[in-house]
Amino acid sequence: MSANTLNWTYQAVKMRYKQIADKILHPHLKWVHFDGRRPWLDTKHPKIILTLQFFGKGVRDLNIAAHGRDGTALPCRIFGAGEPVAGRQDYEDRPIGLRSRVRLRVDFPAEGPVTLYETDTGTELLSLDPQIVYPAFLFDLVQELHGEFAPDILKNFVETGTLFGHTALHASYWFDTVTTIELASKLHAMARSTLAHRDNITCVRGNSAEALPRVIQKLDGPSVFFLDAHWSGDATVDWGSSPWGGYPVDTAQIEDTDLENADRQVPLMQELKTIATDHAAPAIVLIDDWAAIGQTDNGFKGEDWRNLDRRTLTGWMTEHPRTRRHFPLDAKRYVWVLNAS
Numbered sequence: 497m498s499a500n501t502l503n504w505t506y507q508a509v510k511m512r513y514k515q516i517a518d519k520i521l522h523p524h525l526k527w528v529h530f531d532g533r534r535p536w537l538d539t540k541h542p543k544i545i546l547t548l549q550f551f552g553k554g555v556r557d558l559n560i561a562a563h564g565r566d567g568t569a570l571p572c573r574i575f576g577a578g579e580p581v582a583g584r585q586d587y588e589d590r591p592i593g594l595r596s597r598v599r600l601r602v603d604f605p606a607e608g609p610v611t612l613y614e615t616d617t618g619t620e621l622l623s624l625d626p627q628i629v630y631p632a633f634l635f636d637l638v639q640e641l642h643g644e645f646a647p648d649i650l651k652n653f654v655e656t657g658t659l660f661g662h663t664a665l666h667a668s669y670w671f672d673t674v675t676t677i678e679l680a681s682k683l684h685a686m687a688r689s690t691l692a693h694r695d696n697i698t699c700v701r702g703n704s705a706e707a708l709p710r711v712i713q714k715l716d717g718p719s720v721f722f723l724d725a726h727w728s729g730d731a732t733v734d735w736g737s738s739p740w741g742g743y744p745v746d747t748a749q750i751e752d753t754d755l756e757n758a759d760r761q762v763p764l765m766q767e768l769k770t771i772a773t774d775h776a777a778p779a780i781v782l783i784d785d786w787a788a789i790g791q792t793d794n795g796f797k798g799e800d801w802r803n804l805d806r807r808t809l810t811g812w813m814t815e816h817p818r819t820r821r822h823f824p825l826d827a828k829r830y831v832w833v834l835n836a837s
């Protein structure tokens with residue numbers, strides 16, 4: 497069959513934001529620090545600034561350059577040593593002849609990873625690979641529980657909190673239907689356009705606590721719910737003091753001044769109750785960010801999850817007549833499996 501007899505069009509996925517996976521390729525490179533927030537690449541403005549700390553013989557005379565996957569030279573501007581990086585003062589007291597700090601800006605190509613290398617020897621130092629995040633924990637869980645619900649569990653996937661749509665995109669290749677709910681208008685609009693080529697994805701705009709009953713009404717059969725809606729910071733946050741670093745966009749919280757801070761930020765309890773009352777078929781519910789429950793300032797200052805408490809929640813699940821079982825998936829996530837009602 498020749499290529500032009502194929503009756504479909506391929507549409508490349510253009511995620512605007514990708515997470516940069518960094519891999520240190522040389523033992524003299526000790527750490528990498530990205531300016532600003534967590535290392536997300538904005539492909540519309542594909543430049544990042546980072547600081548590298550070296551320790552070892554010969555590291556004071558490094559000449560660093562960058563190339564793309566095919567070896568093409570890329571713009572890489574060195575700013576000297578830069579200021580010491582907060583929280584990264586290690587190596588400051590080591591012998592001066594054996595340490596160096598380099599601050600630089602790298603301009604990414606349209607696609608693919610960037611490798612930093614030492615020009616005199618060609619030694620590779622660091623690779624920076626922009627990626628669509630793959631939540632392996634989620635799809636591993638689906639694999640693990642698949643037998644219990646086979647073949648139906650791959651019917652419906654519902655995500656609360658779309659962000660960029662990375663998880664929804666992957667889910668659309670596993671499940672018959674994917675529904676993802678996002679409160680922030682800009683993020684919803686961006687995800688709608690990015691995911692438009694996947695005709696089994698529905699992007700819903702709104703507060704998941706309010707939108708879920710309508711979404712559930714349209715589902716037929718068992719579902720996997722990925723509960724990940726919560727305020728994840730915006731430009732008002734002091735990201736410099738955050739151990740986590742945040743996303744490169746503003747995320748949303750419910751705008752209702754009558755609600756307590758935590759109730760504006762975290763709709764989880766309402767989501768769980770709605771699933772239990774409205775979704776009659778069996779379900780697997782995966783709660784993300786379990787470790788943040790009951791805490792404040794967990795990932796950044798101002799984050800508030802005090803409207804819930806883990807012990808009460810697990811007690812509630814134990815008592816619930818629909819509970820098949822519940823268990824921690826890992827330190828950050830919790831699973832609730834529901835029988836049909």
Ligand SMILES: C[S@@+](CC[C@H](N)C(=O)[O-])C[C@H]1O[C@@H](n2cnc3c(N)ncnc32)[C@H](O)[C@@H]1O
Nearest residue numbers: 657659663678679703704724725726727747748
């Ligand atoms: C941690 S991010 C979601 C990440 C996404 N699930 C993924 O796997 O890539 C949380 C998102 O929830 C959104 N959000 C916050 N409160 C919400 C609510 N009440 N309803 C729906 N979305 C909400 C935020 O705007 C943010 O985009």
